[in-house]
Amino acid sequence: MLLQKTYFFSHLKRSAVFGLTVAGLFCASPSLSVPLNAQERAGGERGSRFMDRIDQEEGAQRLAAFRQQRLDGDYCFEFQLQHKPKKSSRTIRYQGVMWGSWNEAGPVTRFKILPTPTRGAVLPAESPPVELIIQNGASPQVWMRRGESDAFVLLEGPSLFEPILPGLLYSPFDLQMPFVYWEDFTYIGPTLIGASRVAQQFLMQPPVGSASAARGISGVSVGLDDTYNALWRIEVMDAAGEVASRFAVESFKKVQEQYIVKRITLTDYPSKDRTTFEVDTASVGIFLDRDLFSPESALSVDVLAPLDMEKI
Secondary structure: OOOOOOOOEEEOOOOOOOOOOOOOOOEOOOOOOOEOHHHOEOOOOOOOOOOOOOOHHHHHHHHHHHHHOOOOOEEEEEEEEEEEOOOOOOOEEEEEEEEEEEEOOEEEEEEEEEOOOOOOOOOOOOOOOEEEEEEOOOOOEEEEEEOOOOOOEEOOHHHHHOOOOOOOOOOHHHHHOHHHHOOOEEEEEEEEEOOOEEEEEEEEOOOOOOHHHHHOOOEEEEEEEOOOOOEEEEEEEOOOOOEEEEEEEEEEEEEOOEEEEEEEEEEEOOOOOEEEEEEEEEEEEEEEOHHHHOOOOOOOOOOOOOOOOEEO
16 A cells, blocks of 8 residues: 555535646546547547647637646545666556645645555666655746655756656656746647647747756747647757657546546657656545645655545
């Protein structure tokens, strides 16, 4: 069992109307119609196949609406990370749990990732558990600690781009996604995703003097579904304007009358290595203690998950 102590939460009697959270891509519109695993669909309508362009003003409106989408209530997911190096047949797996909510600054998420792999996996060099508290919004911040006895430390500069654990592609930058809130953007145009989905693409440009600009990121391409304004794909561009990494939503699942993203894969283009995030169990529409997301309070997350965690 991943979680073992007392957990302070309660369920909310709320509507199931919600959007995609920008804090991790982990939830989707209940009306979203997308191809799922084994032909399962998350709604009754098909998305638009018309490659219609929009103007810069409408693009700004769509981005503003996307930034404000959120779940109706908090959530808890148990997940696994599967890293597949291109030059190896081995798959490295980690288990984890995440809690998500929103505050006055924007989406906030807490992660705990365990260094113990699932059965049959190969584990890299030993490392302590990693916990992150990620505040998204116009003024994003990330705190991390390794081991429950340590204090959370604010991450800045190059540390935002370091892998959170050995053998993984995910960095604090990838989980935080600060580019969603960058003010400068260029509307690129529509593109076809798969056989039937149209996404409107935006090139988000890092602020001058930001950690992203110092890292050599020239821009981040963000693809929003033309029909539902949900996030489909992210491509991080290097200093030469080439794709350095791609973050792609692969499947969705209905949980307690709400749709969540089940599977996301991050691909590093230079190496072709991949790390996949996949939700195993989930509970949505709950209420979480606000101190859970405070670096100062640092409540333990070694706690029992909600009783109605649903296997997906």
